[in-house]
Amino acid sequence: MAANKAAALSHVGKIRSNNQDSGYAGRDLFVVADGMGGHAGGDVASAIAVTRIREADREYASPAEAEFALQSALIAANSLLAETVFEHPELTGMGTTVSAMVRVGDQIAFAHIGDSRIYLFRDGELKQVTTDHTFVQRLVDSGRITEEEAMVHPRRSVLMRVLGDVDASPEIDTWTLDTRPGDRWLICSDGLSGVVKHDDMLAALASKEGPKQVADRLLKHSLDAGAPDNVTVVIVDIADTAPGEVLKEPVTVGSAAAPLQFGSEPKPTTRAARLPGLRLHPIRPATGPTHFEPQSEDYLDELIEEDARRVRRRRLTWMIGLILLVVAIVLAIVFGYEWTQSRYYVGMSPSRHVAIYQGVQQGIGPISLSHLYEESDVKVDDLPAYDKQQVEQTINADDLPAAKTIVEQLSDAGRE
Incomplete structure (x- = not known):
């Protein structure tokens, strides 16, 4: 080199x-x-x-x-x-x-x-x-x-x-x-x-x-x-x-x-505008x-316009960034919600029957991420003590067929 x-x-x-x-x-x-x-x-x-x-x-x-x-x-x-x-x-x-x-x-x-x-x-x-x-x-x-x-x-x-x-x-x-x-x-x-x-x-x-x-x-x-x-x-x-x-x-x-040499003075409460x-x-x-x-009106106008262009560029950059952030959040919410709706669990309906719910048990504040999908004719109170407790606490299922299998098993247990 x-x-x-x-x-x-x-x-x-x-x-x-x-x-x-x-x-x-x-x-x-x-x-x-x-x-x-x-x-x-x-x-x-x-x-x-x-x-x-x-x-x-x-x-x-x-x-x-x-x-x-x-x-x-x-x-x-x-x-x-x-x-x-x-x-x-x-x-x-x-x-x-x-x-x-x-x-x-x-x-x-x-x-x-x-x-x-x-x-x-x-x-x-x-x-x-x-x-x-x-x-x-x-x-x-x-x-x-x-x-x-x-x-x-x-x-x-x-x-x-x-x-x-x-x-x-x-x-x-x-x-x-x-x-x-x-x-x-x-x-x-x-x-x-x-x-x-x-x-x-x-x-x-x-x-x-x-x-x-x-x-x-x-x-x-x-x-x-x-x-x-x-x-x-x-x-x-x-x-x-x-x-x-x-x-x-x-x-x-x-x-x-x-070596640097400069004095020190108390900090003012305000600073000069520039x-x-x-x-x-x-x-x-x-x-x-x-x-x-500035002694020229055209000159001052040019300076102000230059500053305005820089402000506009920055605002545009921030606006684009904000829009991209909002879009990312919306997409995350949509895809997240779609995922929750692919999940199922077995729980107790308001009428105390065994039921299948679509979604997940968690919620976001007052917003529930699940809803009643299907209610069976099996009464929770007719179940053995252990099964009754499991249903009250909810039972996760991998998918809808798995949830229906759980309900059938509980129905059989309730008839015994």
Whole structure:
């Protein structure tokens, strides 16, 4: 199997006061997380996510197993973020993007949420393999704006999906792709992809230099463009041999490389209301309020419609699940009742005669699961003491002929 050559770096940028990005390059796992939530929480969010997700850096029997493990790790990270906010309410609203990949032989498993990106450089071509979960990407997909317009759109940093304390079951993209020797993979935060031109990224990745030198070159491009946001880059080369470049130990960069530091405040009795599924991920340092304030009516309508579509999808899923559950219960009741009606037993009728009953002796609350099928002319009081007691307590029969045989035997005993 071809070896991995990798490098990871993270830089605070030229304007931000702290680094809210985190990155990880390990044996076969590679991750970039871009936190948000202002100075109080973005670094904490990305650090918690990467710290939890890097536990998935191990061998897997198949790409499908790795894909499932990545998805589980992101969901677990999401739960940790929600628990952290519960214990530290001052962090309410924090969240993070995550783009991660695990190599398994000649395939790679991916998990992605948010607007960090994964690119593949192969045979001189650079291709983005992730889809941004942003408002402007929705506009691009619908044909309302172009990719070039999206780069400068005033709302380009509004995220529709992230890990955080908003959604207990976030929608995470997972899939697998083939890889081969010569492939070069790039994972980066939008501090790089949001300011560096495609051609500059292509030229850097096409270089024959090693992953560390390529990562440094990409960082320089971002710094030359003003680096208004934190920049995190992970480069992974698939090579037959990897002299001098193979990571001897996993590398963690950014916020996750330092101990977590955040204060504690008493829990408030109420929490601020927010639009679910909507996060503002600013590309410039906040000089005023960091909460979301839409200035366009069309823009707000689009956000509301997106949220409504997600609610409708969830309601439809729940409705289908509920219908299937009801159908299963009804079928169980029908088949269960049909089975009870294939059973017979001998007992005493209301007029104290030996009788055959169809069904079973048990009932469901006030509902009886048996009824009088046939009454004989044999009086229970004429039976010997033992037979009388048996009839009063009922006698099970395998089927109707067996029940009639029991009645005939009791009739003979009553005449003796």
